[in-house]
Structure formats: C-alpha cells, structure tokens
Amino acid sequence: MNEDMNNPQTDFLSLTIDGQEIQAEKGQTIVQAAQKNGIYIPTLCALHADKENGLKHDLAPGTCRICTVKANGRTTAACTTPVSQGLVVENDTPELNDLRKTIVELLFVEGNHFCPACEKSGSCDLQALAYRYQMLAPRFHYAFAPREVNADSSKLLLDGNRCILCRRCVLSIRTDEGKPIFVFSNRGDKSRITMDPELIETISDELARQAMEICPVGAIIHKGKGFDTPFGKRKYDHRPIGSISPDTTCSSGENTTGEEKS
C-alpha cells in the first residue's frame, strides 16, 4: 500500500489518531497521514491529488476549517498542521464533530443552497457532510444574500449562490503559464470568487471539466457538458462520505469512482 515505506531516504515517524497508532512521513500534514492510513478527516478545501481529479499536488488552502482536530490538546486545522513524532491527534470526537456540524450549518446559511435543484446533488461534499453530521434545521438564521450567477463565459458557469469560497479552483485551475483563472476578490462578508474574463475563454475542455470536478459543491458548471452520472448513481448516493471503500484504504471522500465524465 505504501511504497515509500521501503525507501530508506524517507523519514518516518509515528503518531496516534483517536488512539490508533499510525506511521507517517516527515513533512506530511495530519490530513495526508490520515488519508494514507485510511482514516477519514473531513475536508471541504483540502483535496488529495489522484487520477480522477487530475491534480498534480495535494491542495491544502486551510480555508474551510472543517478538518479541525485536536493535536496534543490544541485545536488546529489538520490540513495545514505537519505531523510530528508522538503527536496525539483527536479526530472523531463528539466535541470536534459538533464544531464541524456548526461549520456546515454556517455554510448552508451563508450561501443559497437548494439541493433538490442542484446539478451536483449526490456528488456534493457539502451536502454529504450535512448528512454525515445530521444537520436538520440550521440553528442559525439564513443570510438570504443576493449572489451573482456569472454565465458570461462560453465555457463555464459560476454560481455564487453555491460557492463556499474554498479556493480549490483558485489554487489549481491555472493557465499553462500558471496564471489564475479563478480569483478571490474583496474581503470579509463581501468575499467572492470571480473569473478572469479573458483567461476563462482560453480554458480547455479538460481543464473546465477538472474545475467542475474539484469544486466541492455545484458552483462550477461546465457549459454544454454537465454531469453524466444520473441521480441515484452518484458518489454519495450509496456510500456516505467518510466510509471506507472495500478495495482500498482510501476513504470515499477522496476516492471518486466512475462519474462526472464529460
């Protein structure tokens, strides 16, 4: 499972997550180490690079904070905190899961999320996490904030109602020269993702599909293509987020199978 284990060049260390001792490579984050060991830590911004999503590197923007764990007793974002020898990590605890549920609730009331009418329903990480943490009626008031739906581009549609500002697209969907196509604009409650109006027209079909694929919600839609996998057969329709796949130690939060092909 882990070829690097045989590489004498790599430094290994051990840590525990919820009492389970695991091996990790020096330089890995807690999320990366957990992922390699088949332990699920929820993420909405961090994303493991794999064949399905076509990413070259793991992403860890550190924006969503839903991966918050306790490391040696202190709360911290697991996606940006490096492992260390003997680190004691608490992950799947009632206290932490309540924090995560709160973050999911905050995202639901901040944007305008109507799951039944959303193209991503069934493959949406936010929706799947709301089920995982059994969100019923949110305890917070809805913002009902007007958000822009930008359909100017011939390639992609960007729906601000659904965007959770995770920055996966900002960090990874770039031109060959590394220029950002998606841009994080403004600050505070005015923060929005916008598209470079010129560069977006140069985006290849492959990159457009990747943008739609890596978006944890249904904010990015590849025009004229959309999603091929029908409702009922999507990522989380039969296996809830965070469940361990039978044929791999990867959690299904990271392991997408047979869907969203354009």
Added chain:
Amino acid sequence: MSDHIAAIGAIAAKYDNDPTRLLDMLLAVQEQERYVSDAATRLLAQELGLSWGDIQQTVSFYHLLSQEPRGKYTVYLNNGPVSIMQGYDEVAAAFAEATGCTFGSVTADGCIGLFSTADMGMGDQEVAALINGTVFTHLTPEKARILVKAMQKDMPIQDIQDMITDTGYGDGNNSLPPIGSMVRNNIQKSGPVCFGPYQAGAALRKCVAQSPEEVLAEIKASKLRGRGGAGFPTGMKWELCAKAEGPERCVVANADEGEPGTFKDRVLLTERAQLLFEGMAVCAYAIKAATGTLYLRGEYAYLKDYLEQVLEQMRLENLLGKNIAGTSGTSGFDFDIRVQLGAGSYVCGEESALLESAEGRRGEPRNRPPFPAQSGFHTMPTVIDNVETLAATVQIIDKGAAWFRSLGTEESTGTKVLSISGDCDRPGVYEVEFGITLGELLTLAGARDPQAVQVGGPSGRCLNAAAKETAISFEGCPSAGAILIIGAQHDLLTIIDNFMAFFTEESCGSCVPCRTGTWMLRNTLRRIMQGKGTREDLTSMRQLSAVMQKTTKCGLGHTAPNPILNTLDNFPHLYDALIPEQTSIRAFDLEASVQASNLAVGRASVVKKEQV
C-alpha cells in the same frame, strides 16, 4: 491611451517593476487617478508580467484602494467608536447635505467622494477624517460645510488644511515640516521608557561593544513581552529567529496600529521615531539581520516623509547603513530600514498577514507553521515586533535589564503606553507602569460618568467601569494600548454593534468560521437590538463564539466574539431588557412578511387591520 501606458509604466518603473512592490504601485495609481481602473490593472499586469487576477485580488482587498472613481477629493470620515460617540452622525449629515451626495458615492461632477472608514488612530481628536491623505481632526458640521466649499472651489488640500486649522498646527513634530499637520500628540503622562530621557545612539554603541548573544541575554533578562497584544516574550522570539536556518534575517516593525481606540504608536512615530529605529537596529544586531522594514498603516501616510527624513539623518550619523556605530572590517555591522505603506486593512496588524501585505499581496494570515521566526518576510527568518516593544529594547540595553524589571510587575515588566479616549476630560497618551488599576486610570484621565471601559480595543475586553481594582497587566487585564471610556449616556450595544460591523468588514474572508461567524454575530445582535431576539439567540451566540475561538485561523477570528461575550457576561441586563420574556419565534414578523403581498393584491391583513 498612450499617455496612460506611459503613466502606469512610470509608476511600475519607480519600483523597479518588482511585483512585490505592488502595494506601492497601486497606492500611486490610486493617488494619481483617484481609483484603480480595470485598464490600469491590465496595464500594470503587463508591466509586471502578472495577470489581471493577480492584481485584482490585491486591489479588491484594501479599503484605501478602489475600483470605482472616488472623486478628485476623497473624504474618508472615521466611523470608529469614539467618532460615533462624539458626533459622527451630525458631521456626516453635514457633508452629505453640503455635497448633495450620500456616503459611499461621488458627486455627479466627480469632485467629492464621501466614504466612511474604520478607526484611523485619532481617537483623542474626533471627529476625524482623511482627505487625500491629509488628516482633519475635531470636525464639526460647520467645519464640514467649510471643507466642502473649499473642495468645490478646487483649493489645494494643503491650503484647505491651513484655512481650517484655526488653532495652528498640532504640537511637537506635528507642527514642523515635513509633517505639518493639525494632529495633536496629547501626551498626558510621560514615563521612563518610551517618553523618558533618551540619548540617541548610546544603546547601539553599547550593543556593538558586546556580542549579539550578550545583547540577546540582556533582552531576555528584562522579561520584556510584546506590546502588540499577544504578550509573547521578546527575548525568546529573537532567539528563535537567531537560531533559525537562513542566509539572511530581517526585522519588521509593526506600525499597522489598527485596533479601534489605539493611537499610541502614532505618537511614538511622531515624537520617538529614532528610538524605534534604534530598537530595530538593536534587534538586527542581536539576531544578525541586515535589513529592516517599518510597515506603516496607510492612514499614517502623512508621517512617511518625516520617518524617511529621520532614517536619512541616522545614516548621516552612522547609526544606520554600513559599519554602524564605528564598527569595521569583518565585525562591521550593516543594517538599513525601509518604510512600507499599508493600504487600509486591520488584519494586516496580524504578523503573517502583514508580511503578505508587505510582499504586495492580499493581507491574509498565513497558515502556520512555518512561523515568521523560521520563514517570514520573503522567506527570511523574521522578527516582527510592535513599535513600542522595539522602542523599549533601546532603554533596556542603555539602562540595563535590572532597571527595566524594577518597573511594572513581576510578570509584566516595564511600562505601557496607553491611548485613552472617549468620555473623559484628558484624552491622550499615557505612559504608565504595568499594574496600574482601572480606577487609577479613570481618575488620571478624568472619566465622566463611565458605564463601561473597553480595554485593548474591540478585540480586548469590555469591563464594567465599576471593576476599578482590575489591574492592566499581562496577568491581569492585558491591553495592546486602547482604553476607551464609554459614558453612561451612550447605548453600549450600539457601540458593540459598531465593533461587530468592524470585524465583519475587516475579516480577510479566507476562513469560514471567521467570515461567516462575524456577520452572524453582528446580525443576531442587530435582531436583538430591534426587539426581535429570543433566548435561543443568546445561546447560539455563545455557541458560535466558542466555535470561532477554536477553529478560526488567526487572532482576528479568535477575538472577534469578545465584545459579544463580554457584554453577555458583564452587562446581561442590557440583553434582558431587550428580551423581556420567555419568547417564542419573535424574529418572524407576520405583518411585515405579508405586507408586500397585501399591497400587491390590495387586501388588508386580518391580523392587524390598522397597520395596513
């Protein structure tokens, strides 16, 4: 168009087409063109080899930069807490009436733009405004009307200032060129460290006669802790940086004094700039750094020329530059300092956000580790200290750690410079020993019928004014510098609402619990203030606050709930008065909700006919 290309090209060239100087370039574009247009963004991108998006994300972050024209004269009227207590509404109304335009917009002829801005460090001389970089203080509706007339006549801003300054320029260096401002220092109480006797260069000459390790040991022995709020032991911070791997090291002075109600660094910069710069040199010697940066908040741009003049004078006196303080050869000590302007952002006071900003990007806190001491400004191991902290190190080296420890308390050695404002007879700057009680401070400042005291600004603590025994110290009630006295005549929750609106606006927007939590707390508070709150709202505000404290990325999110939590704890009666009974769903207003429908179909509500 070709003129525009040349103008933008010249601005880029002035900063060597270096993308990390983007903030300076954008400030120059804003000043010249009164906004940063899309065309200017594209031209600048071309000049720097960046894309539109690279620049858009930076421009849109800072509130002193704008993407719409802000008028030939741009009025930023301070809507900070003291300003709203001392007549902001009346002054704003006078500006609006005289110009015929509303706040947030520009007059039809493009002459005057009216905007409000967060606290700009003038809490002891409100109502204050920044007009094209020039500070106007003690504004009244009458003065606002005079200002508008002068702007409409197209008078140069310098002439407008001279005309309105009825009592002459401010005191001290404020009165002299190159500052020449109406800003006043209001130093009400001098102390032995920051405002005490200071012999320029003495500490630096003592430093170079010792090893860097000995200097570091002296700072550690003084038990000096950071004055910016967090209170981290300064000697330990320097040691971490000195031991970090890296070809070069760097010292950064944090003069992004943005906490509403704080203005002590402004006075230190005006009157004790050399003490600060010498402190940066002391630090540089101890950690073996060759470069220093003073990050100056955009609102204090009027001090920049003066600060650069002080730096130049120090170079002439061999206190900066090559072979400082008579050193030479292989033991020569080289160090120099540059002033970097900010562009309007509170979160840039957070050390890693400050570094991002100083490198020309959005001022967002970095993910840590690595910490700045390991990898900071341009990845160099970096010490970032508050202005006051660096100033204190000079006196520690000159007069000794034991002398410094004799001041203050066991845990909090030395003195603290406080900015006292609000309802008191003597607002201004006070240098006092740590351990002073709230009661003593209120007496010193001549507080008038105080109900509450906001210690350390919105991110600090809101104390009941009756808690007179509370000591100002790291082990008691810490303060980064602000003491805001709120008299009994003010509605405290209105001021708390001002704080929450401030945090909502100033959150960098990056992390979910801060971005959503700040506006959620603000909205919930507003609903309660409108009489639509429930007991459940109080519970949910506490729950949300706890989540923010545990999950947000930086100090802004950790401390943003404090105004709510402190008032829930210390002033519960204010909430009780607004939520009198065990209510059900009060947030839902049936009449208001069906009113639009009733109007559309022309029918009256059966619930309350008289209201339709």
